[in-house]
Amino acid sequence: MxxxxxxxxxxxxxxxxxxxxxxxxxxxxxxxxxxxxxxxxxxxxxxxxxxxxxxxxxxxxxxxxxxxxxxxxxxxxxxxxxxxxxxxxxIGLVFQNFNLFPHFSVLQNITEAPIRVLNKSKEEAESTAHALLKKMDLSDKADAYPCQLSGGQQQRVSIARALAMNPxxxxxxxxxxxxxxxxxxxxxxxxxxxxxxxxxxxxxxxxxxxxxxxxxxxxxxxxxxxxxxxxxxxxxxxxxxxxxxxxxxxxxxx
Ligand SMILES: Nc1ncnc2c1ncn2[C@@H]1O[C@H](COP(=O)(O)OP(=O)(O)O)[C@@H](O)[C@H]1O
Ligand SMILES: [Mg+2]
Known part of the structure; x- marks a missing residue:
């Protein structure tokens, strides 16, 4: 199909x-x-x-x-x-310019939609986010803000954010x-x-x-x-x- x-x-x-x-x-x-x-x-x-x-x-x-x-x-x-x-x-979408929320930490960027849209608990959303950050080789960046990351790191966060919704x-x-x-x-x-x-x-x-x-x-x-x-x-x-x-x-x- x-x-x-x-x-x-x-x-x-x-x-x-x-x-x-x-x-x-x-x-x-x-x-x-x-x-x-x-x-x-x-x-x-x-x-x-x-x-x-x-x-x-x-x-x-x-x-x-x-x-x-x-x-x-x-x-x-x-x-x-x-x-x-x-x-x-x-559907998940990853943009050319990352489109991360600048005032949210990396972790918050990834957990925001699962909590708000999918009604996940904070604990579950954060546990998924940490697993995705590990997969993106960004385990040490959970508490960083987008402006503290390279473009490549920001884009990997935005891929993690898209994957967190399990599209x-x-x-x-x-x-x-x-x-x-x-x-x-x-x-x-x-x-x-x-x-x-x-x-x-x-x-x-x-x-x-x-x-x-x-x-x-x-x-x-x-x-x-x-x-x-x-x-x-x-x-x-x-x-x-x-x-x-x-x-x-x-x-x-x-
Ligand atoms: N919101 C919009 N309003 C008016 N024209 C637009 C809009 N979005 C895209 N276009 C026009 O549509 C055409 C295709 O754009 P786009 O889809 O961005 O192409 P590509 O992604 O292949 O570069 C371009 O001529 C662009 O200027
Ligand atoms: Mg284009």
């Missing part, structure tokens, strides 16, 4: 089409990489699936539950509010692009280890080698459309579309 299905997603901002009929499907345990030039609509697509934006039309189902589908006139109709909230709990699908929107090159590796290593645990993930990335190694499936977006998709070897070594070839050649130079 597909854990996520998006069909013909369309979205405009002020009359400008940003998503022009995007369709993807992901099986449980798969890693999907989304690549493509800046401005092609990758973040908007992730934001539509994670309910930070609404779609104009199209269908999205997550873990067998329908978040949105078209009415007879082809316009998007969302599930009721309670269902949308419930469906949102299947069925984890989304990453360019998780390394705000980091210095020497810190990128530590985040890619964490995502690789999550992939080896068969976590279902969607990763928007400009790290082509990483996408080729870790993804089960690769989607190339340009101008709000998927213009090429397939297994990594198909997309990276045998691209059919000229725009894909031109895009990839920029990463192969130097």
């Amino acid at each position: 597909q854990i996520l299905t998006a069909e013909n997603i369309k979205k405009s901002f002020d009359g400008t089409k940003v998503l022009n009929g995007i369709s993807i499907g992901i099986e449980k345990g798969e890693v999907l990489a989304i690549i493509g030039p800046s401005g092609s609509g990758k973040s908007t697509f992730l934001r539509c699936i994670t309910q930070l934006e609404t779609v104009d039309s199209g269908e999205i189902s997550i873990c067998g539950e329908t978040l949105v589908k078209n009415d007879a006139s082809g316009k998007a109709v969302y599930a009721d509010r309670a269902s949308c909230v419930k469906i949102g709990l299947h 069925d699908i984890l989304f990453f929107d360019e998780p390394t692009s705000a980091l210095d090159p020497e810190l990128t590796g530590e985040i890619l290593k964490v995502i690789r280890s999550l992939a080896s645990e068969h976590r279902t993930m969607v990763v928007v990335t400009h790290e082509m080698k990483f996408a080729r190694d870790v993804a089960d499936y690769v989607v190339f977006m340009d101008n709000g459309t998927i213009i090429e998709q397939g297994r990594p070897d198909q997309v990276f070594e045998n691209a059919q579309n000229e725009r894909t070839k031109a895009f990839l050649s920029r990463f192969n130079e130097g």
